[in-house]
Amino acid sequence: MAANGNGVSTTPKSPLARIQTQKNGGICHDDSGKPVKAQTIDELHSLQRKRSAPTTPLDGVQGAFATISEDERQRQQLQSISASLASLTRGTGPKVVRGDPAGKVQSVSHVAHHHHIEAPTISVSDSSLKFTHVLYNLSPAELYEQAIKYEKGSFITSTGALATLSGAKTGRSPRDKRVVIDDTTQDELWWGKGSPNIEMDEHTFMVNRERAVDYLNSLDKVFVNDQFLNWDPQNRIKVRIVSARAYHSLFMHNMCIRPTPEELENFGTPDFTIYNAGQFPCNRYTHYMTSSTSIDLNLARREMVILGTQYAGEMKKGLFSVMHYLMPMRQILSLHSGCNMGKDGDVALFFGLSGTGKTTLSTDHNRYLIGDDEHCWSDNGVSNIEGGCYAKCIDLSREKEPDIWNAIKFGTVLENVVFDEHTREVDYGDKSVTENTRAAYPIEYIPNAKIPCVGPHPKNVILLACDAFGVLPPVSKLSLAQTMYHFISGYTALVAGTEDGIKEPTATFSACFGAAFIMLHPTKYAAMLAEKMQKHGATGWLVNTGWSGGSYGSGNRIKLPYTRKIIDAIHSGSLLNATYHKTEVFGLDIPTEIEGVPSEILHPENTWADKKAYKETLLKLAGLFKKNFETFTNYKIGKDNKLTEEILAAGPNF
Numbered sequence: 082m083a084a085n086g087n088g089v090s091t092t093p094k095s096p097l098a099r100i101q102t103q104k105n106g107g108i109c110h111d112d113s114g115k116p117v118k119a120q121t122i123d124e125l126h127s128l129q130r131k132r133s134a135p136t137t138p139l140d141g142v143q144g145a146f147a148t149i150s151e152d153e154r155q156r157q158q159l160q161s162i163s164a165s166l167a168s169l170t171r172g173t174g175p176k177v178v179r180g181d182p183a184g185k186v187q188s189v190s191h192v193a194h195h196h197h198i199e200a201p202t203i204s205v206s207d208s209s210l211k212f213t214h215v216l217y218n219l220s221p222a223e224l225y226e227q228a229i230k231y232e233k234g235s236f237i238t239s240t241g242a243l244a245t246l247s248g249a250k251t252g253r254s255p256r257d258k259r260v261v262i263d264d265t266t267q268d269e270l271w272w273g274k275g276s277p278n279i280e281m282d283e284h285t286f287m288v289n290r291e292r293a294v295d296y297l298n299s300l301d302k303v304f305v306n307d308q309f310l311n312w313d314p315q316n317r318i319k320v321r322i323v324s325a326r327a328y329h330s331l332f333m334h335n336m337c338i339r340p341t342p343e344e345l346e347n348f349g350t351p352d353f354t355i356y357n358a359g360q361f362p363c364n365r366y367t368h369y370m371t372s373s374t375s376i377d378l379n380l381a382r383r384e385m386v387i388l389g390t391q392y393a394g395e396m397k398k399g400l401f402s403v404m405h406y407l408m409p410m411r412q413i414l415s416l417h418s419g420c421n422m423g424k425d426g427d428v429a430l431f432f433g434l435s436g437t438g439k440t441t442l443s444t445d446h447n448r449y450l451i452g453d454d455e456h457c458w459s460d461n462g463v464s465n466i467e468g469g470c471y472a473k474c475i476d477l478s479r480e481k482e483p484d485i486w487n488a489i490k491f492g493t494v495l496e497n498v499v500f501d502e503h504t505r506e507v508d509y510g511d512k513s514v515t516e517n518t519r520a521a522y523p524i525e526y527i528p529n530a531k532i533p534c535v536g537p538h539p540k541n542v543i544l545l546a547c548d549a550f551g552v553l554p555p556v557s558k559l560s561l562a563q564t565m566y567h568f569i570s571g572y573t574a575l576v577a578g579t580e581d582g583i584k585e586p587t588a589t590f591s592a593c594f595g596a597a598f599i600m601l602h603p604t605k606y607a608a609m610l611a612e613k614m615q616k617h618g619a620t621g622w623l624v625n626t627g628w629s630g631g632s633y634g635s636g637n638r639i640k641l642p643y644t645r646k647i648i649d650a651i652h653s654g655s656l657l658n659a660t661y662h663k664t665e666v667f668g669l670d671i672p673t674e675i676e677g678v679p680s681e682i683l684h685p686e687n688t689w690a691d692k693k694a695y696k697e698t699l700l701k702l703a704g705l706f707k708k709n710f711e712t713f714t715n716y717k718i719g720k721d722n723k724l725t726e727e728i729l730a731a732g733p734n735f
């Protein structure tokens with residue numbers, strides 16, 4: 082006798098007893114009635130899908146839309162995208178049509194009668210004869226299918242996320258970033274030592290732009306995303322991202338603000354366009370190019386070109402650089418910070434370099450999440466620039482970071498993670514591809530996200546540093562001058578690669594906690610922050626999310642639950658009223674006790690067995706701070722010299 086999978090034996094099949102059904106109105110449901118409308122399998126399949134293609138944008142006047150035909154709308158819509166993809170040296174690009182070349186594309190026929198192929202003339206190259214299909218603002222489900230069908234390394238994980246590989250680059254390439262220098266940007270931007278803006282000329286930009294556009298046009302299809310940046314409606318920026326990979330399109334779908342169908346209909350001309358031709362290298366014989374990767378920003382043309390890297394974070398942070406230019410022009414401060422809000426409307430900002438805890442600590446089950454990485458602070462309060470979060474996944478655990486864990490589901494892009502071939506369960510501890518594994522998800526995947534992502538003026542400004550030297554206290558209260566000193570310094574420490582044994586931690590100083598993204602001189606942002614903090618009475622805090630009990634190698638990283646207790650005490654206001662004492666060298670005010678945190682760890686000296694080593698390490702770090710700050714001693718911050726002097730005096734003294 083055969084046994085089925087459950088170990089239950091079954092008898093050989095015998096004809097089942099006939100079930101009586103009534104023709105009309107009986108209690109027994111009869112679904113044998115109407116046959117499907119389809120005559121063929123293909124027709125049956127076509128019934129499965131209801132048409133709801135996203136509309137593409139229109140140029141020119143709005144309002145008249147309601148009266149134009151669908152065909153006319155689509156024709157105008159495609160014109161906008163054709164203009165983006167036009168080759169500037171030949172005056173023409175490919176013929177742009179909607180839809181996937183592999184599928185049955187309804188749009189080809191009706192676009193073809195508007196864009197019928199003209200007889201080629203001598204000056205026309207082959208590229209203007211071909212069609213490039215445009216996959217416009219596809220949904221996550223459609224992008225999943227594109228990725229899985231066509232992009233090697235794309236898989237669905239056990240929780241429904243899309244696992245992807247970013248290729249040879251698994252992080253950003255700041256040394257390959259170039260900014261066009263012209264008469265305007267020469268004066269406006271920060272150039273020279275310490276600046277992230279490495280110059281290129283307009284002509285070289287156009288060479289790279291043409292290379293990227295030609296590459297994209299040589300493909301059978303490109304993805305186009307039309308989306309927004311900044312939740313502040315008065316300062317919203319329209320962005321268009323043209324890319325070759327479903328991975329890139331889904332990443333930006335998650336990270337930028339997603340337009341409603343109505344907003345998309347009235348999208349019009351984008352304020353900024355990215356051409357992401359990341360699979361294709363730049364040409365090293367081109368002037369200014371020092372590798373096969375180039376990320377080029379042209380503020381006058383409002384365009385960015387990406388060649389030679391598929392790491393999606395380049396698009397996210399490229400747009401952030403643009404905001405660091407556009408927003409200060411409007412007296413709005415752009416910030417590399419996370420942001421959340423308590424039930425009573427108290428807002429906190431979390432500054433810090435990569436890996437210091439902006440995403441981890443702003444994602445707090447007891448508070449509303451406004452955003453995890455990029456914000457604006459205007460006269461109206463704070464607003465998130467983005468529509469999604471980008472969390473580090475290395476060693477992610479359900480227990481320690483439940484909201485991020487649960488956000489990794491259908492729609493989420495998981496970059497460079499390792500998973501079980503069969504169960505597709507992700508091993509977050511595995512660094513085989515990279516240490517920088519990431520999840521990009523829409524902000525509404527966090528249950529207590531504050532939508533729209535705006536809030537009132539911040540009450541607390543928390544500066545995060547992951548101090549691998551283990552000498553900065555877990556928390557200290559800062560004066561305004563100290564806040565500015567540490568904001569301009571932008572300190573964190575990186576730990577050396579674990580494989581080569583234990584090495585010295587390396588101090589990193591990155592002005593405004595994001596020197597890689599700022600476009601103006603750091604003192605411009607610093608002055609704005611000081612002015613806003615003063616005006617709105619915000620308190621500054623320095624929180625060390627790094628080492629305790631010794632440097633990297635002998636001590637340990639401060640336990641996340643302790644850091645969370647510290648942050649809780651800042652939010653609740655209880656820490657403001659604690660008893661403080663001043664540390665030597667850095668002159669930081671540290672509290673004597675915090676609920677839920679062992680008091681002995683609050684002063685780092687207590688946790689070091691070797692007091693002499695502690696003092697030496699402390700002085701070493703203080704020396705690095707001093708040296709780094711030398712470049713800023715000649716600059717004035719704010720309107721009077723008083724604040725500048727106070728800031729200079731707010732650093733370490735020894």
Ligand SMILES: Nc1ncnc2c1ncn2[C@@H]1O[C@H](COP(=O)(O)OP(=O)(O)OP(=O)(O)O)[C@@H](O)[C@H]1O
Pocket residue numbers: 433434435436437438439440441442453454471472473474475626627638639640641642644
């Ligand atoms: N005490 C701690 N406080 C904060 N984070 C901690 C702590 N201990 C360990 N971590 C880990 O450190 C990492 C912090 O990364 P997070 O994603 O928050 O960085 P980020 O500041 O948002 O950087 P990026 O700008 O690159 O996104 C997480 O992986 C988190 O689990």
Ligand SMILES: O=C([O-])CC(=O)C(=O)O
Pocket residue numbers: 252253394395397398434435454471
């Ligand atoms: O940009 C990235 O790749 C990740 C990030 O948020 C940062 O480095 O600050």
Ligand SMILES: [Ca+2]
Pocket residue numbers: 439440453454471472473
């Ligand atoms: Ca982050």
Ligand SMILES: [Mn+2]
Pocket residue numbers: 417435454
């Ligand atoms: Mn960041």
